[in-house]
Amino acid sequence: MDKLTKQGSFAPEIALTNLTIAYDGHPAVHHLSGTFASGSLTAIVGPNGAGKSTLLSALSGQLKGIEGSIRFGDASRIDLAYLPQQSAIDRDFPVRVLDVVVLGAWKIMGSFLPASREIKQRATEMLAAVGLVGFERRFIGELSVGQLQRVLFARLLMQDAPVILLDEPFNALDTRTVEDLLQVVLDWHHHSRTVIAVLHDLEMVRQYFPQTLLLAREAIAWDATQAVLSTDNLSRARATAEYWDDRAPWCVRAPEAGGRL
Numbered sequence: 736m737d738k739l740t741k742q743g744s745f746a747p748e749i750a751l752t753n754l755t756i757a758y759d760g761h762p763a764v765h766h767l768s769g770t771f772a773s774g775s776l777t778a779i780v781g782p783n784g785a786g787k788s789t790l791l792s793a794l795s796g797q798l799k800g801i802e803g804s805i806r807f808g809d810a811s812r813i814d815l816a817y818l819p820q821q822s823a824i825d826r827d828f829p830v831r832v833l834d835v836v837v838l839g840a841w842k843i844m845g846s847f848l849p850a851s852r853e854i855k856q857r858a859t860e861m862l863a864a865v866g867l868v869g870f871e872r873r874f875i876g877e878l879s880v881g882q883l884q885r886v887l888f889a890r891l892l893m894q895d896a897p898v899i900l901l902d903e904p905f906n907a908l909d910t911r912t913v914e915d916l917l918q919v920v921l922d923w924h925h926h927s928r929t930v931i932a933v934l935h936d937l938e939m940v941r942q943y944f945p946q947t948l949l950l951a952r953e954a955i956a957w958d959a960t961q962a963v964l965s966t967d968n969l970s971r972a973r974a975t976a977e978y979w980d981d982r983a984p985w986c987v988r989a990p991e992a993g994g995r996l
């Protein structure tokens with residue numbers, strides 16, 4: 736059953752069926768099936784090169800699978816908010832903080848540019864919600880890594896989407912910023928949005944994320960976090976990673992890990 740967000744838009748369940756994603760015929764994610772329940776909060780974890788960013792990018796619609804499907808309830812596409820890794824953002828681009836946040840509302844604005852006073856006012860409120868009062872006219876190149884991540888979260892808040900995808904949202908941030916932005920994530924969950932985040936901090940995952948997908952190109956486990964992050968599963972994920980061959984043709988499965996570290 737889909738749950739209603741506070742804003743009245745539905746967060747559909749997201750069903751993956753035999754999803755395979757490849758770059759130039761080489762597998763990055765393969766044979767992945769499972770469901771992100773409506774309103775769930777899920778961490779995607781796994782070794783480097785496990786396909787976590789690739790999966791998120793496919794969920795966002797930026798990459799296409801070569802096999803299988805992604806369904807959002809009854810639809811093949813919906814409005815969702817996607818935060819890529821910060822390294823994907825060109826900080827030299829001469830754009831002011833308020834304009835970055837306003838861009839989160841482009842679907843509402845359509846071609847009615849420049850943004851209305853109401854939209855600018857809302858963007859200012861979103862900046863305040865992430866602790867950036869008075870930052871509106873700064874250029875993004877003048878911000879610290881943590882301040883820029885707060886701006887990008889303000890843009891996500893502005894977008895007000897029922898599904899939110901976050902790729903390593905807390906990477907290289909100080910403790911205070913992590914605490915503040917984690918609270919935004921927990922609020923989204925509290926308001927029944929579906930949130931999926933790629934994370935490396937397993938302690939954070941254990942403490943705050945009820946569901947986890949442990950990925951090593953294929954799903955090692957996808958269930959309640961406590962069950963997924965067992966010693967055995969983590970060993971299997973690591974062992975699977977050791978067998979990876981980036982040039983392998985797709986559908987060659989890794990041999991059984993046998994509990995190796």
Ligand SMILES: Nc1ncnc2c1ncn2[C@@H]1O[C@H](COP(=O)(O)OP(=O)(O)OP(=O)(O)O)[C@@H](O)[C@H]1O
Nearest residue numbers: 758762763781782783784785786787788789790981
């Ligand atoms: N644009 C690309 N072109 C070709 N291969 C790619 C591309 N992006 C990723 N890959 C490959 O796909 C595989 C999965 O990469 P991906 O970035 O999804 O892993 P990840 O789990 O997010 O890793 P990390 O934890 O290091 O960020 C890797 O072998 C990577 O080299």
